[in-house]
């Protein structure tokens with residue numbers, strides 16, 4: 001396993017520390033290539049980090065923000081990750097960023113995934129920054145244990161892009177970037193908070209099938225060492 005642990009005294013300190021690191025990485029990307037890309041997760045964990053990022057003084061007009069994964073729901077649905085990002089990250093200075101959604105008002109989730117894949121390809125690769133979360137079942141992105149397309153999602157042979165996923169623990173049908181899209185991000189972060197998730201991480205770091213705890217695919221096989229940001 002190729003990971004580094006960054007511990008903070010609380011969630012507020014973590015949000016600022018992670019925002020410092022991500023801002024510096026995006027600024028470096030803009031200096032090197034004239035633009036920057038970042039893929040962020042939804043869920044309850046990243047809100048304080050999003051708010052901290054929105055105040056950072058970088059050239060947001062040159063930044064494209066997208067999602068690691070999304071529910072197949074429109075952006076006005078309270079469970080939409082797009083809504084979470086719009087209300088917390090794409091505010092203040094970060095309002096100038098471009099947002100690339102995964103959800104599309106298409107005939108099916110499969111069609112939405114195909115459109116999002118084509119649009120994401122125009123961003124180039126790898127992502128400059130990818131911020132993963134993790135559920136207490138060991139899922140990351142929408143790589144859920146028992147997921148309908150889990151094998152495809154975590155396979156190193158699957159092309160970069162967005163695929164659909166259905167799983168018991170997922171609620172709505174999901175749209176998710178594949179493992180190959182995320183594993184070589186220039187900065188690859190796993191952002192988790194609370195002792196419960198630290199215990200889940202310890203379990204994921206032990207032996208066992210990736211399909212039981214799909215975060216293992218990232219911890220074991222990502223080309224970029226994973227920076228784990230944790231606070232109690």
Ligand SMILES: O=C1O[C@H](COP(=O)(O)O)[C@@H](O)[C@H](O)[C@H]1O
Nearest residue numbers: 041042043044045069133134135
């Ligand atoms: O379902 C999801 O959950 C994980 C973790 O969410 P949290 O509420 O425990 O922070 C998240 O990373 C993922 O994007 C989301 O789709």
